[in-house]
Amino acid sequence: MLNLKSVGAEPTGPSTDPAEGLLNPAETFESVSAKIGGIVLERKHPPFWWISFGIAFLLLMGLLYGITILFAYGVGIWGINIPVAWGFAIVNFVWWIGIGHAGTLISAILLLLLQKWRNSINRLAEAMTLFAVGCAGMFPLLHLGRPWAFYWILPYPNTMGLWPQFRSALVWDVFAVGTYFTVSLLFWYTGLVPDLSTMRDRAKTRFSQIIFGILSLGWRGSAIHWKNYQTVYLILAGLSTPLVLSVHSVVSFDFSTAIVPGWHTTIFPPYFVAGAVYSGFAMVLNILIPVRYFYRLDELVTPRHLNCMANVMLTTGLMVVYGYIMETFTSWYSGDIFEQYQVINRTIGPYGPIYWALILFNVLIPQLLWSKRIRTNPVSLFLVALSVNLGMWLERFVIVIVSLHRDFLPSSWGIFAPTGWDWLILSGSLGLFCSLIFLFIRFLPLISIFEVREIIASRTEGAA
Amino acid sequence: MTSTTAPLYGLTARFDSEEKLVEAARVIFAEGYRRIDALSPYPIEGLAEIIGQRRSAAPLIMLIGGIIGAVTGYGMELYAMGYFYPLNIGGRPLNSWPLFIPITFELAVLFSALAGMVALLVLNRLPCLYHPLFSVPDFQRASTDQFFLCVEAVDPAFKRDHVRELFERLNATAITEVRTG
Numbered sequence: 001m002l003n004l005k006s007v008g009a010e011p012t013g014p015s016t017d018p019a020e021g022l023l024n025p026a027e028t029f030e031s032v033s034a035k036i037g038g039i040v041l042e043r044k045h046p047p048f049w050w051i052s053f054g055i056a057f058l059l060l061m062g063l064l065y066g067i068t069i070l071f072a073y074g075v076g077i078w079g080i081n082i083p084v085a086w087g088f089a090i091v092n093f094v095w096w097i098g099i100g101h102a103g104t105l106i107s108a109i110l111l112l113l114l115q116k117w118r119n120s121i122n123r124l125a126e127a128m129t130l131f132a133v134g135c136a137g138m139f140p141l142l143h144l145g146r147p148w149a150f151y152w153i154l155p156y157p158n159t160m161g162l163w164p165q166f167r168s169a170l171v172w173d174v175f176a177v178g179t180y181f182t183v184s185l186l187f188w189y190t191g192l193v194p195d196l197s198t199m200r201d202r203a204k205t206r207f208s209q210i211i212f213g214i215l216s217l218g219w220r221g222s223a224i225h226w227k228n229y230q231t232v233y234l235i236l237a238g239l240s241t242p243l244v245l246s247v248h249s250v251v252s253f254d255f256s257t258a259i260v261p262g263w264h265t266t267i268f269p270p271y272f273v274a275g276a277v278y279s280g281f282a283m284v285l286n287i288l289i290p291v292r293y294f295y296r297l298d299e300l301v302t303p304r305h306l307n308c309m310a311n312v313m314l315t316t317g318l319m320v321v322y323g324y325i326m327e328t329f330t331s332w333y334s335g336d337i338f339e340q341y342q343v344i345n346r347t348i349g350p351y352g353p354i355y356w357a358l359i360l361f362n363v364l365i366p367q368l369l370w371s372k373r374i375r376t377n378p379v380s381l382f383l384v385a386l387s388v389n390l391g392m393w394l395e396r397f398v399i400v401i402v403s404l405h406r407d408f409l410p411s412s413w414g415i416f417a418p419t420g421w422d423w424l425i426l427s428g429s430l431g432l433f434c435s436l437i438f439l440f441i442r443f444l445p446l447i448s449i450f451e452v453r454e455i456i457a458s459r460t461e462g463a464a
Numbered sequence: 465m466t467s468t469t470a471p472l473y474g475l476t477a478r479f480d481s482e483e484k485l486v487e488a489a490r491v492i493f494a495e496g497y498r499r500i501d502a503l504s505p506y507p508i509e510g511l512a513e514i515i516g517q518r519r520s521a522a523p524l525i526m527l528i529g530g531i532i533g534a535v536t537g538y539g540m541e542l543y544a545m546g547y548f549y550p551l552n553i554g555g556r557p558l559n560s561w562p563l564f565i566p567i568t569f570e571l572a573v574l575f576s577a578l579a580g581m582v583a584l585l586v587l588n589r590l591p592c593l594y595h596p597l598f599s600v601p602d603f604q605r606a607s608t609d610q611f612f613l614c615v616e617a618v619d620p621a622f623k624r625d626h627v628r629e630l631f632e633r634l635n636a637t638a639i640t641e642v643r644t645g
Contacts, residue, residue: 029609030608030609033607033608162549163548165545165551166544166564166567167556167560172566172567172570175567175570176566176570179571182577186581190581194506200604201605201606201608214591217592217593218590218593218594219590220595220597221503221505221506222502223501223502223503223508223515223517224515224517225590226504226508226511227511227517228584228588229507230507232520232522232580232581235576235580236580239573240573242573450505450507454506
């Protein structure tokens, strides 16, 4: 056994070690494997798991009920009509896909930037990405009047002799989201393989040995395997970086290529991407903080991790604020009366209170993150992250619905009010997301074990 | 089940630290052995090069995958929009290339990532659910905190006693003869 205890505990004055504070110095290879693997293998799940999973599962059942009724009666059960034909389904789609941006950002961009703190949180964030993109992908299909014909948007040989219109941003969306989901899945599974072999070797029952044995593909940690693995993983990270920026840009084209006031603006792609990362980090924190507390992972997910994530949230939040300011400025500067009216209507029109709630949750409350006490305190950080998630949902609401409800001619003005089915399906998608997250925590290692080992190994080398 | 009469797969040594494994790999390679494998619970910088592995072919495979994806994406769009069913959309040219870029890009990334996954499996010869090394005592700790070095018997230079002697000199914790059965 390596004697890591004495090595890590030595005070060395102000340290420039990038791994400082990322791990309790007393952790060893064995203790880390036991701690992370034990969550899955030892079946000791706190009441937290059962209660949360139970609630999430009930909401999921609500979703299935809502979808059944939706398919039976059509989209008329929602509050949508002309002019607001894009309702909660699109709001939820944009919101979920934004949440799905943090995982790839953490695993790819922070890998390329050599940010070691990503190592303990990337796995959970990647899983979150997959599930969020899954939730997002469901909504455009539900939104279709004839969901059974959804595959017409795919290029496939058909007897109708039809192709999708490749000049349409809606078709780009299918390719962007489809590619993003597939690449995220590959990235996540590739990262899991070495840890699955750890699980295989630590599993006590025959059943879990066989399951983890098959899933780990027979990984044995050979130097040649590691070399190919790291090469592929690095290139995947390099590919995912422009990919993650492209996905929400393409989503924003769905809006910005239209002439609707409030949509037709060039700030949309960067503004959507910044908002996506903002809400994604908020969701990572909303999941990680309770999980860290109930599974006693404070030694692996330290205040420094929370601080780093809060910093990313603060930064992207400020970019989003810049987006709000520019949006307002551009509509005034354009001299276009419809654009100018759009801003007045957004702030003091029928949906005015929603806009001011969005400013409160998304702009004002997150400014608390300037304080280090707030950033490193799990409870306050959790609450700020919750506020950001809520604020980002309201932002999508303002973009989609408030822009649509005042058409160019007053004769085409309308008001959208969500029905119970809208709320049932929104809460149901949260149920689906949380159910998947809790099943993931239950059945797969939620922190990348081998990457934490690398931190331990680098610390040993640094001290030797 | 391992039987003593099955042909020899190789000789493995277990080490309790990264440094010992790297040192052992260096010595064994210098002694002229080429069919070597080093197994560790996390990637060790430069270890593959020490045991004679040259550059990985994965980047080339992924590049080719990416090019095929880009050509497929653009070709599909141009064929469908320009030749198969030409439609005048807002007066744009039939080959309206700026509008074809997003899908070209997405398919390049998609094909490249899929090629990377295939490259990883093929180059590593995975899935391989059974391997003779799995019968080595304590091998399950290679995925937690132990380091193994294996010299395969197919190596033309393989001499069992010489390898064993080297392993002993290199402070191996345990030495095992692995059979293929």
